[in-house]
Each structure stands twice: as structure tokens, then as C-alpha cells.
Amino acid sequence: MPKVRVHNVTVSLDGFMAGPNQRLDAPFGDGVGWGDELHAWFVGAMEDLAAGKGGTDVEYFARGDRNIGATIMGRNMFGPQRGAWEDESWQGWWGDNPPYHHDVFVHTHHPRPTLEMAGGTTFHFTDESPDQVLGRAFAAADGKDVRIGGGAATIRQYLSAGLIDELHLAVAPMLIGRGERLLDDLGAGIDGYRVSELVGSSTVTHAVLVRR
Template sequence: MPKVRVHNVTISLDGFAAGVNQRLDAPFGDGVGWGEELHSWFVSATRDAAAGKTSVDVEYFTRGDQNIGATVMGRNMFGPQRGPWQDESWKGWWGDNPPYHHDVFVHTHYPRRTLEMAGKTTFHFTDEPPQAVLRRAFDAAGGKDVRIGGGPAVIRQYLRAGLIDELHLVIAPMLVGRGERLLDDLGEGIDGYRVSELVGSQAVTHVVLVRR
């Protein structure tokens, strides 16, 4: 049965997944370590995977693309704009050929026209609730799994609703002190999960949560 999965979501040791004041020149926001330091493991794993190298980090990194047929994300992950779209010229952080190569559903209070990109990536903008978005995503995925790409607010929303089957967290050994926490305010939604994997590499610790 197809699953809802989250992969490669990096948090600091004190639980933060994004900084404050996210914007075009600071996609992850302000704060110590945002950007290169927090996500250095991801950059290294991407480079090593492309070179055919293997490691704990590469193994977990590559899992995130296996058997994924559609992706769901929040508007903050798609771009830096807030409020009504002033225009529709922004097409994401990833250039003309985004790395998804399938349908991507973007949660937003201000839907816009569907955006078709090179490489078979199509962005759909929706203000529907998570359950409705997942139905559309599973239809688009054609029997494959659906990935919740982020950011933190969207992941929390799906966790609170008990809609995620597998969540891969990456804990970086650094303290940030402020920003947006990933696992706050989940209520009883988190009770339905258990830790199935806890593996350390030289750079980070990988944790996988699955349904009980």
C-alpha cells in the first residue's frame, strides 16, 4: 500500500528546522548556522551520491527519492513571497528543470495557475485541507508513495492529523536558539509514532519515526 513519507528533514540539536525572517537572500531565515552549516551533511551526501560513493549519509539521502510519485510542500518551501501573489513570475528555487520530475502540490492560501516545468515537474497550488491534497497526490503518484517535502509547518500539520507513515529526521550537532521548531505543538498526533531507526554518522544522527 502506498505510504506518506518525509525524508532528509534536518533539525538542530535544540529542535529548530528553520530560522526567523525567511526571505529571498536567506531562504532558511536568520540565526546562527542556518544554511550551509546545518545542511552541510546534505550537500556532501548529494555530491558523494553523484560520484558513486557510499556512506551512511548517502544511504539515507538516496532513500528520499526511492518510489516517490508525488510531493506535497508548503508555500514557504516553494518561494519567499507572502500574501497575495503580486505576479506569477516566481517559479521556485530550482530553476527551469526542478529536481522533482512529478506532480508537486503546494499548500497556499492564495492559489494560482498550475505551473508546468521542464523535466515533467508540475506545480499545483491549492488551499484544500491535507486529506484532500493527499487524495490528489496519490492519484497523481500512480501507485507510488507521496513525499511531504516541508517546510516545518506543513510537516507538523500532517503529523497532527496522523497522516504521515514514515518520517526521517536528521539531527545536526549544533545549537541555534531561535526559529521554528519541527516537533512542537503536535498534541496526541505524535503518540502514534515510534522510533524505528537511530543511526549516527560522522556528521549527523539519522532518526526514523514510523507508525506504531
């Protein structure tokens, strides 16, 4: 049966996925940058995989793309704009050929027309409920799994509703202190999960949560 999965989500020791004030020139917020201490493992694993190298980080990184047929993300992951779209020129952080190559469903209070990109990626902007979006994503995935891509608020929403089957976290040895926490206010939804894997590498500790 197809699953709902989350992969390669990095959090600090104090549980933050991003710093405060996320914006165009600071996508991960103040004090957090791409390739810095929080995301160094991810960048290294991506480069090692491309070079044909292995290792713990590479294995966990590579899992994130296996058997994925559709992706769900929040508005904040798609881009830095908030509120109503000023225009529809923003097409995501990833250039003309995003790395998804399948249907991507973007949660937003301000839907806009479907956006077809090179390489087979199509962004759908929706204000539907998680259950409805998940149904559309499973249909688009055509028998494959659905990935929840982030950000923190979107993952929390699906996790607290008990809709995620598998969640992979990479815990980085640093403190951020403020910003966007991932595992706050989950309520009873978190009771349905257990830690199935806890593996350390030279950079992070990988933890996998699955349904009980």
C-alpha cells in the first residue's frame, strides 16, 4: 500500500527547523544558511551521491527519492512571499527545471493557476484540507508513495492528524534558539508513533519515526 513519507528534514538539538524572519535573501531565516552547520550533512550527502560515494548520510539522503510519485509542500517552502500573490512571476526556488519531476501540491490560502515546469514538475496551488490534498496526491502518484516536503507547519499539520507513515529527521549538533520548531503542539497525534531507527554519523543523528 502506498505510504505518506517525510525525508531529510534537519532540525537543531533544540528542535528548530529554521530561524526567524524567513525571506528571499534568507530562505532558512536569520542565522541559518544553506550549507552551514544545520544543512552541511545534506549538502555533503548530495555531493557524495553524485560522485558515487556511499556512507550513512548518503543512504538516508537517497531514501528520500525512492518510489516517490507526488510531493506536498506548504506555501513557505515554495517561496518567500506571504499573503496574496503580488503577481505570478515567482516559480519556486529551483529554476526552470525543479528536482521533483512529478506533481507537487502547494498548500496556500491564495490559490493560483497550475504551473507546469520543465522536466515533468507541475505545481498545483490549493486551499483544500490535508485529507483532500492527500487524496489528489495519491491519485497523481499512481501507486507510488507521497512525500510531505515541508516546511515545519505543513509537516506538523499532517503529523498531528496521524497522516504520516514514516518521518526521517536528521538532528544536527547545534542550537538555534528561536524560529520555526517542528515538533511543538502535536497533541495526541504523536502518540501513534515510535522511533524505529536511531543512527549516528559523523555529522548528524538520523531518527526515523513510524506508526506504532
